Amino acid sequence: MNPSYPLSELCALVDFPVRTVRYYIQQGLVDRPDGETRSARYDQRHVDQLLLIKKWTAAGLSLDRIRDLLAGSDPQVPALARRPGSIQVVSHLHVADGVELLIEPGRAGMTPEQVRYLAQGVMSLFQQIQSAELPPATPTPNSTQREEKP
């Protein structure tokens, strides 16, 4: 049977602070333990995952990239730097003076219909913003919530 450890022993094994291990679990980088709260148990699988994360963070990978790698996605080769002479077609959709939408349909994988739909949407939104009295930038917290405060 595989050995299993409580959280504190797991942390000692991989030399991570408790909070960091818990953070990786909360972030979905490391599997959740068997059992919850104080009876949670960790095994070799967790040790392996944490050691991998340790290696990759030391190599400078971001947590998002590590999540992809752990999920089994192919390690992506960085996009080639653009060479002199290469051609890139980008549409500049003029929305209003000083407002432009940049679309590279090839890279975005958009059909002409989608581009048109996006353009119409952006322009109508812009008109809406311009014509209406600007509402607060985001919804304000519900007032009933505020009154509950001591």
Next chain:
Amino acid sequence: MTHASCLTANREPLVLQSVNAHGRVAGRMLEMNVVQTFCNPLDANTEVVYTFPLPWGAVLLGLEAVLAGQTLSGQVVAKAQARHNYEDAVARGHSAVLLSVNKDGSHTVELGNLLARETCVIRLRYVQALSLAQGSLRLMLPTTLAPRYGNAVQDGGFDPHAAPQVSSTVAYPFGITLDIEGELAQARIHSPSHRLSQQLLSTPMSSNTSGESAGCDFIGERQGLTMRLTLASQAWLDRDLVVTFDALAHDSMGLAACDHLETNVGMGVVMAHFTPRLPDAQRSQRLPVCLKLLVDCSGSMSGDSIQSARSALLSILGGLDAGDRFSLSRFGSTVEHRCKALWKHAPTPLAAVRRWVQALQANLGGTEMNQAVLSTLALPIGQQTPCDVLLVTDGEIHAIDELLTTAQSSGHRFFVVGIGSAVAEGLLRQLAQRTGGSCEFVAPGEAVQPAILRLYHRLRSPLLGSLRVQWPDGIQPASLTGLPTYAFDGEDLTVFATIQSGAEPGSLLALQQPIRLLGKSQDAEAEQVLAEVTPAGLADHANTLARLTAHSRYVHQRQQVQDVDRCAAADEQLAALAQRYQLVTPDTSMVLVHERAEAERAHNMPELLQVKSMLQAGWGGTGSVHEPELRLYGRLPLHTLAYADTFSVSSVWRRSAATLAPDVLYFRSAFDAKPPAIPAFLRQTQDFDLPFDNELAAFEQVPPHHLTTAQDGSGMQTISPAGLAHWLSEHPPHQWPETYQGLAHIGLHARILEWLELGVAEGQSEREAQVVQAFLAVVQELVQRPPGEPFLWRMPRPGTETRALEIRSDILYVLLQADAADWPQAVWDYAETSPWELDEDFEIPPFPRLPPDGTRELTEFVLRSVDIKIQKLAGLGLRPHGNLLEYRQELEDQLAAGGPYAVRYNSGWF
């Protein structure tokens, strides 16, 4: 019952509901109570992590949490213990709050096991000692952490879970009330960041009306006038709240109290705010300055920030005087120096850098500040010591350690102008403090002049060093912290002391005697009294003064331990000190645990909800921070200011000044971050003539000697003298350009045009046509002479205006140093200082002007020209005119005699 919850535009649940603050300002202290309201929007048990900034130098004194109807207070314990208590409570299903400080001075609050739909209110209380500078005070309350360059975990020292995150879609409401008491209430109060309304409260407030907690007793009873500042419109946690107080007549002041933790030994503490004053004779002294200006042009400076940076730099340049020296550089991922060495204060260099500043763009990518500082420090300074660095930046970087080390070991003082609506104050303050410099901050849209004036006052006043505090007889401080190496005239410095008063416990009388700040001015031998203060006694039941003193001691000792040698014993002692005085430090954290009944406990690991900070208003050009309407003094729009300030404005710029759009062709080619592969004059644009017209279908067909590499650091290609002469030969003279703009259109590099405009024409626009005409004529003559044949110093026909003659000579004198394939170095470096004014080991080409009348250089130059003419005549089998030989003899005699030199170079026969 339906639950209220906040959602972002992306329908993400918002956990931070609001932040409300209530502060009191009196004397030199700010006491602030902050209320953060969290609400779990999910149906699951969560853990909230929120990283937020506190003002620089603020000391956190207390934390309370209201959770499930109970109010609990935090206790400070050693960091590891606090973490253990917190983790243990969370694992057992209870709730806990942990507050710890990050390496950059920001704080992280963790709130574990916030049950489904539960609300928690966290109250923080902190105190900050305020520093007045030259009659003004700037209160800065940071509300958000702007995105920083670098890796938060590896460079910034954050724990992975506490690394600040930013989102452009979240918004948190922010409310604040500030009560200003005492003399500050009568100051000129202004906020460049928010619209504030002012209300005068003349009678002492009888009750707390705005949620003040009971802990607000340090400042004491309200006395006299109180000015209450409240927000006049909805505000968000997206920019620093800045309140400035001007026209203050301030003087040193101090407070003394007993240390209630040490009453048995009769320990007292003193906090003294000294305001050093120089005698009037010294204060009016204005020392010359030597400044290396370094401006941040990284992407985060786009928009409002680069505007502020430009106007700050123009204002700094405007403050330079004769005798000052300066250099100018900008940085991002790379660093670009406009000057190879320090320039003197003179019209041409100033005009050159002003133009450079007006064209600054935040287009240099990342923020490699340490590399840039190293490179700037390496600029030769010659005999000019001391030399100071003036950094204009938003300070948004994670890797601060190596920068601080670099700066500290450089021997330069660092002065900083902090820019932006959420500037990284902590880093910039540390940088200035450790090097003996100082900081000023400019919010977007704020007038820069007052800050720059203060900066110059510091730069130009004599250095105050060898500081020490003189205590009354019989008093010996057990510790004294906060005393810097240098002081500035009229600027507060706050020192803390613990004193064994010797009197019976509880007596403060021994401490209420005058104490003095002594120091030596830079050029004076004698020690002088800079400030004197008699501390006022304070009952201080909450022991706040003793805690502030302990905090100062902790910071001081922690720094020393770091600088000297880090050992476990020192760490333990420091942790014990912080724990005894309940201070949240890198060695200690504040923790509280709410024990829940069995039925209320959480039964699984909480989901993580990280509070993402709001994106700083106007960050990286994302919109512009609106100037608040409440202004006490008006200001010209930025571009008007920039131009009104400019000593000479080129015609090119005048044309584009209306829009400030840097779209002039030559401008773009000069300042683009990446050199375009094809020079401006070869681009297929229909706006102007192409130099080689149709004969050039492709770039490859240009003869290599028609192109040259610009020596301005950009590495881009530009048209060479030969290329220009070729163009001239292909075009009839009536098509030749008559303006600098016209020259730009045929592909001449900006630096060459600047040389003509600022150097040759001395910035006077009425000379434009003359200069351009003379320049083209000289280039054509120079290039088209047969190979090997010396250039003939041909004089214009009699009757030609003296001015035209001088212009021609100036251009010729410089271009003679070149060959047809390259512009001479003196053109590229037209604004560099003359070599004889610098160290001998530094090579700079001569200033590209004809030497002035009456100099040996001019006489030698004319003699060479005469020789060339005689040689040419001999080649034609002609004998030179007797007058010419006579003139030659005259010149030789002058050279042999060593002067006086007089050249009659427009005397007809020459």
